[in-house]
Amino acid sequence: MPSLTHLQQLEAESIEIMREVVAQAENPVMLYSVGKDSAAMLHVAKKAFFPSPPPFPLLHVDTTWKFQEMYKLREKAAKEAGMELIVYKNPEAEAQGINPFDHGPLHTDMWKTEGLKQALDKYGFDAAFGGARRDEEKSRAKERVFSFRSENHQWDPKNQRPEIWSLYNARKAKGESIRVFPMSNWTELDIWQYIRLENIEIVPLYFAAPRPTVERDGLLLMVDDERFPLNEGEEPVTRSVRFRTLGCYPLTGAVESEAASLNEVIQEMLLTTTSERQGRAIDHDASASMEKKKQQGYF
Amino acid sequence: MVDAQSYQAEALIGQDIEAYLAAHEEKTMLRFITCGSVDDGKSTLIGRLLYDSKMIFDDQLSALEAASKKSGTQGEAIDFALLVDGLAAEREQGITIDVAYRFFATEKRKFIVADTPGHEQYTRNMVTGASTADLAVLLVDARQGILTQTRRHAYLVHLLGIKHIVLAVNKMDLVDFDQMRFDEIVADFTHFAANLEMTPPLAIPISGLAGDNITQKSANTPWYAGPALLPHLETVELAEDAAQQAPFAMPVQWVNRPNLDFRGFSGRLAGGTVKPGDKVRIVPSGKTSTIASIVTMAADASQCDLAEAVAGQSVTLTLKDEIDCSRGDVIAAADNPPLAADRFEASLVWMDETEMLPGRAYELRIGTQAVSARIQAPKYAVNVNNMEHLAAASLGLNEIGVVELATDRPVVFAPFADSQKLGSFVLIDKLTNATVAAGMLHFSLRRAHNIHWQAVDVDRAAHAALKGQQPKILWFTGLSGSGKSTIANALEKKLHANGKHTFLLDGDNVRHGLNKDLGFTDADRIENIRRIGEVAKLMTDAGLIVLTAFISPFRAERDMVRALVPAGDFIEVHVDTPLDVAERRDVKGLYKKARAGTLKNFTGIDSPYEPPETPEIVVNTTELSADEAADVIIAYLDKH
Ligand SMILES: Nc1nc2c(ncn2[C@@H]2O[C@H](COP(=O)(O)OP(=O)(O)OP(=O)(O)O)[C@@H](O)[C@H]2O)c(=O)[nH]1
Numbered sequence: 001m002p003s004l005t006h007l008q009q010l011e012a013e014s015i016e017i018m019r020e021v022v023a024q025a026e027n028p029v030m031l032y033s034v035g036k037d038s039a040a041m042l043h044v045a046k047k048a049f050f051p052s053p054p055p056f057p058l059l060h061v062d063t064t065w066k067f068q069e070m071y072k073l074r075e076k077a078a079k080e081a082g083m084e085l086i087v088y089k090n091p092e093a094e095a096q097g098i099n100p101f102d103h104g105p106l107h108t109d110m111w112k113t114e115g116l117k118q119a120l121d122k123y124g125f126d127a128a129f130g131g132a133r134r135d136e137e138k139s140r141a142k143e144r145v146f147s148f149r150s151e152n153h154q155w156d157p158k159n160q161r162p163e164i165w166s167l168y169n170a171r172k173a174k175g176e177s178i179r180v181f182p183m184s185n186w187t188e189l190d191i192w193q194y195i196r197l198e199n200i201e202i203v204p205l206y207f208a209a210p211r212p213t214v215e216r217d218g219l220l221l222m223v224d225d226e227r228f229p230l231n232e233g234e235e236p237v238t239r240s241v242r243f244r245t246l247g248c249y250p251l252t253g254a255v256e257s258e259a260a261s262l263n264e265v266i267q268e269m270l271l272t273t274t275s276e277r278q279g280r281a282i283d284h285d286a287s288a289s290m291e292k293k294k295q296q297g298y299f
Numbered sequence: 300m301v302d303a304q305s306y307q308a309e310a311l312i313g314q315d316i317e318a319y320l321a322a323h324e325e326k327t328m329l330r331f332i333t334c335g336s337v338d339d340g341k342s343t344l345i346g347r348l349l350y351d352s353k354m355i356f357d358d359q360l361s362a363l364e365a366a367s368k369k370s371g372t373q374g375e376a377i378d379f380a381l382l383v384d385g386l387a388a389e390r391e392q393g394i395t396i397d398v399a400y401r402f403f404a405t406e407k408r409k410f411i412v413a414d415t416p417g418h419e420q421y422t423r424n425m426v427t428g429a430s431t432a433d434l435a436v437l438l439v440d441a442r443q444g445i446l447t448q449t450r451r452h453a454y455l456v457h458l459l460g461i462k463h464i465v466l467a468v469n470k471m472d473l474v475d476f477d478q479m480r481f482d483e484i485v486a487d488f489t490h491f492a493a494n495l496e497m498t499p500p501l502a503i504p505i506s507g508l509a510g511d512n513i514t515q516k517s518a519n520t521p522w523y524a525g526p527a528l529l530p531h532l533e534t535v536e537l538a539e540d541a542a543q544q545a546p547f548a549m550p551v552q553w554v555n556r557p558n559l560d561f562r563g564f565s566g567r568l569a570g571g572t573v574k575p576g577d578k579v580r581i582v583p584s585g586k587t588s589t590i591a592s593i594v595t596m597a598a599d600a601s602q603c604d605l606a607e608a609v610a611g612q613s614v615t616l617t618l619k620d621e622i623d624c625s626r627g628d629v630i631a632a633a634d635n636p637p638l639a640a641d642r643f644e645a646s647l648v649w650m651d652e653t654e655m656l657p658g659r660a661y662e663l664r665i666g667t668q669a670v671s672a673r674i675q676a677p678k679y680a681v682n683v684n685n686m687e688h689l690a691a692a693s694l695g696l697n698e699i700g701v702v703e704l705a706t707d708r709p710v711v712f713a714p715f716a717d718s719q720k721l722g723s724f725v726l727i728d729k730l731t732n733a734t735v736a737a738g739m740l741h742f743s744l745r746r747a748h749n750i751h752w753q754a755v756d757v758d759r760a761a762h763a764a765l766k767g768q769q770p771k772i773l774w775f776t777g778l779s780g781s782g783k784s785t786i787a788n789a790l791e792k793k794l795h796a797n798g799k800h801t802f803l804l805d806g807d808n809v810r811h812g813l814n815k816d817l818g819f820t821d822a823d824r825i826e827n828i829r830r831i832g833e834v835a836k837l838m839t840d841a842g843l844i845v846l847t848a849f850i851s852p853f854r855a856e857r858d859m860v861r862a863l864v865p866a867g868d869f870i871e872v873h874v875d876t877p878l879d880v881a882e883r884r885d886v887k888g889l890y891k892k893a894r895a896g897t898l899k900n901f902t903g904i905d906s907p908y909e910p911p912e913t914p915e916i917v918v919n920t921t922e923l924s925a926d927e928a929a930d931v932i933i934a935y936l937d938k939h
């Protein structure tokens with residue numbers, strides 16, 4: 001038999017991790033953000049437990065500001081996987097009408113960071129799968145596959161539990177929880193290749209199409225619905241754009257592109273000279289901002 | 300070479316993406332680490348590899364340039380280490396604290412590299428990175444030569460079974476690319492490696508900072524005949540390929556049971572290959588069956604059965620027969636299954652601030668099995684400088700030694716030298732949940748096999764029946780002077796008066812005889828309780844109701860005794876007297892001595908007491924007299 005290819009190895013490792021969580025945790029959940037990484041992770045989960053459906057629910061921590069096309073795929077993907085979909089919206093953020101236009105960083109804090117903590121507490125989930133990869137960002141490159149959070153959901157990067165071989169230790173004290181990153185060792189290119197090989201459905205926003213856009217603070221934003229407040233004299237311009245990563249539409253920058261097929265997207269990605277997260281407003285601040293966010297409980 | 304390669308790759312990506320992806324999909328993957336002493340240039344080397352293989356994007360490069368000026372160690376020039384040292388604390392101190400994983404690819408292979416910390420303090424993070432590596436690049440600063448940490452890492456890498464080691468003599472630019480210096484260091488290391496019975500590694504003179512002998516041979520070292528680092532990494536053999544040659548074995552992770560018609564066993568192959576029709580044996584039960592199918596998910600339903608699976612793959616197997624098999628079992632080749640045993644010799648790397656406690660029960664994880672294990676005092680610890688064996692009573696943080704251990708039931712295993720997956724284990728502290736040690740099994744000890752239980756006809760039930768009572772252990776625990784002995788005494792009198800057969804084991808009477816060789820260190824306290832527990836168990840086998848009155852400060856040991864007898868037979872009685880009350884009573888004057896410092900390791904003063912979390916009975920002596928307390932316990936016994 002020839003050696004396993006790198007994608008076969010990565011898939012086997014991710015499957016092993018998911019099964020360990022199901023065997024060791026009491027009440028696991030999979031965080032599902034509808035992006036391409038979530039799509040790949042969900043696909044691996046389906047393979048890990050086939051012919052059973054994955055034995056845990058999907059959780060979407062919603063901000064009400066995602067792209068419309070994401071909401072559409074969310075329902076469909078959960079149904080096809082035969083999994084329960086839990087959508088959680090932070091009621092305080094909802095009541096206060098927190099939005100990315102008026103509230104800046106508070107938007108992410110309340111909807112995502114707070115919303116996630118509330119959802120995990122509400123349902124008593126003790127292990128949550130996330131699709132984060134170590135190649136995304138410097139502090140993620142340092143995080144264990146099984147990453148522990150204190151009762152207040154905090155990460156202590158200077159005191160991580162040793163993680164030896166594949167002998168994952170999911171034991172935890174009452175109140176503590178675990179974030180598990182089964183896709184830790186995948187790169188952006190691996191994810192794309194896997195999507196291509198396994199024919200995984202992703203949100204069409206990843207492919208170039210003419211879309212209404214405006215330029216704000218160096219980011220090309222898509223006017224996805226009527227809530228987008230246009231400035232005096234500002235007119236949406238139709239441009240051929242696509243997205244390298246998906247989040248809240250007012251915070252996610254598009255790139256101008258003609259890449260309308262998977263091969264073309266991968267080709268463009270390979271020839272590009274800027275890193276993926278540049279399109280996200282959240283990481284722009286300080287070098288160590290993601291580390292700080294995670295210490296506060298951001299996924 | 301990489302430059303030329305990546306240029307070709309770029310052309311191919313532009314012209315024929317399909318062909319490029321097809322080629323890329325077939326690439327294998329090598330996992331390696333950089334290790335060595337503090338500041339030898341591990342992080343810098345990885346930064347260099349990423350940079351040279353064009354993994355650094357423009358925006359990252361400009362951020363790096365800015366960061367280098369602000370907190371770099373290279374003045375105005377780029378400090379490549381900052382690409383890898385991602386934690387704020389690391390960037391502030393210019394050191395690596397935890398392992399970082401980085402990714403890059405060449406035309407031939409994909410690489411996952413783990414940058415490990417050089418500081419001794421963070422050895423467990425180094426072990427974390429090394430445990431999944433196929434290869435280790437051991438760096439040496441050409442000016443410093445081989446240091447203690449270099450030897451420690453070399454030994455750990457060897458111990459963890461990493462087959463390929465590269466000795467990278469770094470910072471050659473700072474010694475004028477001097478061949479003599481290089482040869483000297485290599486000879487020094489070869490001498491050390493001989494102690495380890497390790498084949499001398501490939502040695503390469505490099506400069507991580509300047510890029511010499513990294514992607515291609517450097518003009519600065521015309522005297523060096525070997526390969527540059529990256530071409531070597533592209534060609535070494537992968538660990539998983541070797542695992543395919545081993546006999547088939549798969550630890551069961553999870554039983555897949557969607558409905559009554561399907562029962563599959565999910566796991567990742569630890570070794571060998573498997574096909575439908577293969578005869579298999581479930582260990583430890585020894586039952587045999589035949590593989591019916593290897594199931595996977597595929598878009599096309601006819602593709603859901605695989606013809607074969609190999610080491611490293613995660614699959615779900617179905618068997619032809621309905622036999623008992625669950626998580627922890629190993630499905631293996633019928634004619635060559637791994638063995639099961641309950642006593643072992645093993646190497647241990649201790650990774651916790653709290654030192655190893657011989658006699659304490661830890662959770663041992665091996666494959667998908669979890670059992671309780673007790674370690675004996677080390678046979679020896681290893682001096683990492685010269686591999687000398689040192690006498691040791693225990694192992695502290697980052698110490699390495701050889702121990703014997705016993706598990707509470709047989710575990711399926713293979714010697715680590717034969718199988719990384721079936722021979723590696725971790726120990727977990729049951730109270731803190733911390734992973735405290737990584738272990739490598741050498742072999743099983745025969746002794747366990749030879750002790751056969753003498754089958755007796757007059758058994759526990761027969762003894763109890765003759766006495767007309769249900770044997771129990773009434774385990775009193777509490778601070779010194781809390782009233783354990785007084786209450787136990789009162790209780791025994793009442794039970795005796797009721798015609799019960801009882802026996803009271805008390806701190807003082809046992810300490811004078813059975814346990815007179817033991818002191819009051821943590822390790823001795825554990826052994827003390829272990830012996831009392833075993834004696835109490837034998838007495839319950841004889842049909843007695845046993846009362847014990849010992850401080851027994853640690854939860855783990857009380858739970859250990861609880862596990863010795865059938866559920867319900869162990870009754871924990873917490874004599875809950877607050878410290879200040881017990882101290883005020885100070886019947887034996889011990890608290891005074893402890894406070895004065897003339898009595899060491901005194902529970903409640905300079906040694907901890909861990910109160911029971913869910914005792915069967917709690918007695919509050921500030922509210923009840925000893926006689927009333929005894930009545931409370933009798934009432935409990937009547938009810939249960
Ligand atoms: N001149 C020269 N300097 C180097 C070379 N490699 C590394 N350095 C410098 O040596 C210092 C330490 O480098 P690091 O890469 O941080 O060392 P490290 O081994 O990762 O250190 P720890 O992870 O903290 O153990 C930095 O100032 C580097 O710039 C080299 O090849 N030549």
Ligand SMILES: [Mg+2]
Pocket residue numbers: 341342343380394395414415416417
């Ligand atoms: Mg370093």
